[in-house]
Amino acid sequence: MSQATIEDAPPRTGVRVRVQKLGTALSNMVMPNIGAFIAWGLITALFIEQGWLQGIFAELKNPDGWVAKIGGWGAYDGAGIVGPMITYLLPVLIGYTGGRMVHGNRGAVVGAIATMGVVTGADVPMFLGAMIMGPLGGWCMKKLDALWEGKIRPGFEMLVDNFSAGILGLILAVFGFFGIGPIVSSFTRAAGNAVDFLVENDLLPLTSILIEPAKVLFLNNAINHGVLTPLGTTQALETGKSILFLLEANPGPGLGLLLAYMAFGRGLARASAPGAAIIQFFGGIHEIYFPYVLMKPKLIVATILGGMTGVFINVLFGSGLRAPAAPGSIIAVYAQTASGSFLGVTLSVFGSAAVSFAVAALLLKTDRATDESDLAAATAEMESLKGKKSSVAGALVATSTGPIRSIVFACDAGMGSSAMGASVLRRKIQQAGFGDVKVTNSAISNLSDTYDLVISHRDLTARARQRTGSAVHVSVDDFMGSPRYDEIVERLKQTNTGGGDGAPAAVEEPAEAPADDVLPLSSIVLDGAATTAADAITEAGRLLVTAGAVEPAYIDAMHQRESSISTYMGNGLAIPHGTNEAKDTIRRTGLSFVRYAEPIDWNGKPAEFVVGIAGAGKDHMALLTKIAQVFLKADDVARLREATTTEEVKAILMAADK
Structure with missing residues (x-):
């Protein structure tokens, strides 16, 4: 395939990435509040009419005293605690969290108010409504605050802030009550009817055909927290349990797959499978087995059939959980298992593990290909799909071999973020004694598949992987001080021979250009006027234009670059620059430096210093x-x-030690 063909090819993961981002957003609203779901599940288990303690209460002769009062906790109407928790507390917590994700505490408050509108305007628990209204409230509050930022007279800030939040909350609550609430209620009822149809026609096991591959592609959050948790909670409110909580959380399929690798795998995959099985089954971190599937994609059949087996057994026994099991550990599953469902849940977990093991064992035993060198690449692919480093997958590749001789930092334009990151890592690597390891930077469009290790921002890793599929990929969020740099140095100590044990090598730096040409004093501003990231980009860009370094069109390219990925570097520094396509608007190399007395909100990070490049x-x-x-x-x-x-300022910048 020619280079032109690669450049013109559309992103292969665009739809998946968008769905994954949606799932991540939904997960980020639900996961911080899982403790509240667990509390609700335990209260339900203890105090509803069929609960564990109701038999005890029924035998005590104190209908008007404290026994009756405690037993009343299980009532689903206003007199109890179960109903109000699921109707009001849980949705409002989700809405509050969603608003806070978008615009801090002010967004959280407005998101909670907006959620109350949709809660009271519906006749089903409004988890989906909360996932809509919470972020919407935060977004509206953010946009409203931006309208008069810096324009309010001193002394009136609190008045404007409080009344704007209150009035906006009122409007959104009314909108949620009359608009979003009825729509979400209709959707929830339709989805519930679809689930009932699948159950009544014994088709629910077929959902594993969708869920198991989605888990491996990290799309499970969109399914689990966007659909299954809301529907399952509604079902649990009516019946005291729901099978839907087990569709994704069942640890059996992953356990069976890893057991098969223990028995019939090869090399590193077989050696690492026992530890991965413990983490997956007891720790509930299912992502630990995803690389084993990605390494041999046909093994997805094993997890699908295992998942279908578990669902079938749960349908057969009518078993379910009272609340979500998060994480999907066998411990969490048993903690939420409804009374009368322990046998069915146990058989579903171990039955699904047995089927998954049998199918995976057959596929592995008849597979003649070696997987000894594939696990590291599969783990890197998994982290790319996830969009960030896996906290547990490092255990799979800690013993991977193969020297690393060339490292490249890849970014969109190859002139700013990647150059900064490369300089930081180059110094770390050479001071550790690995002078033979070459560290460079490049635009993604200029990458070739000749590097051993590629470092990119987590939002760009998928694009970088398309061009450098044979390299190990590392995703970072912070180019200046990422902890991944130290991990890379440690990896070099494990994989590279003849380095890292002697005196630090001399640090080779790029050839130096005259600072007066690149960063004249006229391009340094000590008291920037901008109050937003967008204005700061424009301010830094105008200094470059004034210095004759770029054409005015370059400023638009700087904004375009920022819209695709943040140029915040860490430690209070942002380095906005144009896109790779805008290099023809650069007349000569130039930098600008702007300092701000009040840090600017740069995509949620405080930027005091902005260097235009x-x-x-x-x-x-x-x-x-x-x-x-x-x-x-x-x-x-x-x-x-x-x-x-x-x-x-210039003297400080120029005096940095080499």
Whole structure:
């Protein structure tokens, strides 16, 4: 395939990434409140009419005293606690969390108010409504605050803030009551009817055909927290339990797969399977077995058939959980198992494990291909699908081998973020004694599949992988101080021979260009006027235009670059720059520096210093390396913060140790 063909090819994971982001957003609203769901499940288990303690209460002769009062907790009407918790508390917590994700505490308050409107306007628990109204409330509050940011007279800020939040909350609550509530209620009833149809026609096991592959592709959050948890909670409210909580959380299919690898796997996969099985079954971290499926995709058949077996047994026995089991550990599953369902749940877990084991064992035993060198690549692919480093998958590849000789930082334009990251890691690696490891940076469009290790922002890893499929990929969020850098150095100590045990190698830096040409004093501003990230980008870009480094159109490219991925580097530094396609608007290499007395909200991170970048070639790399070293030292950052002249700022930046 030619390079042009690769560049023109549409992203292969666009739809999946969007669905995954939706699932992540839904999960981020639900997961912080899982404790409340567990509390509701336990209260339900104890105090409803069929609950564990009702038999005890029924035998005590105290109908008007404290016994009757405690027993009343199980009532689903206003007199009890079960009904109000599921009707009001749980949806409002979700709405509050969703609003806070978008716009902090003010967004959280408005999101909670908006959620109350949709809760009272519906006749079913409004989890889906809360997932809509919470983020919507936060988004509206964020946009409203931006309208008069910096325009309110001193002394009137609290008045405006409080009344704007209250009025907006009123409007959204009414909108939720009359608009969103009825729509979500209709959807919930339709989805519930669809589930009833599947159950009545013995078709519910077929859902595993969708759920098991979705788990491996990290789309399970969209299904689990977007559909199954709301529907399951509604069902549990009516019947005291729901089978839907077990469709995704059953640890049996993953356990069976890993047991098969223990018996019939090869190499690193077989050696790591026992530890992965313990983490998956008891810890409930299902993602630990995903690389084993990605390594041999045909094994998805084993997990599908195992999942179908578990669902069939639960349908047969009428078993279910009272609340979500999160994480999907056997411990969490048993903690939420409804009374009378322990036999069915137990058989479903171990039955699904047995079927998954049998199918996976057959496939592995008849497979002649070796998997000894594939687990590391499969784990990297899993982390790419997830969008961030797995906290447990490192255990799978800790003993992987193969020297690393070339590392590349890849970003959209190859002139700013990647250059900063490369300079930081280059120094770490060479000071550790690995002078033979080459660290460079590049635009993703210029990558070739010749590197051993590729580092990119987590939002760009999927694109980088399309061009460098044979490399190990590392995703980072913070280019300046990512903990992944130290992990890479440790990995070099394990995989590279003849390095890392001697004196630190000399740090090779790019050729240095005259600072007066790249960063003139006229491009340094000590008191920036911008109050938003967008205005700060424009301010830094105009300095580049004034200096004659770029054409005015380059500023638009800087905004376009920021809309695709944040240029916040960490330690209070942001480095906005244009896209790779805008390089023809760069007249010469140039930098600008703007300091802000009040940190600017840069995609949720505080930016005190903004460095605008326009790189025509490599002549700005040496100066970027100096700037990176400055911002790695708290003392130097403090000196920049206290500097009173442009000459002093420039001297600090130029004096960074090599």
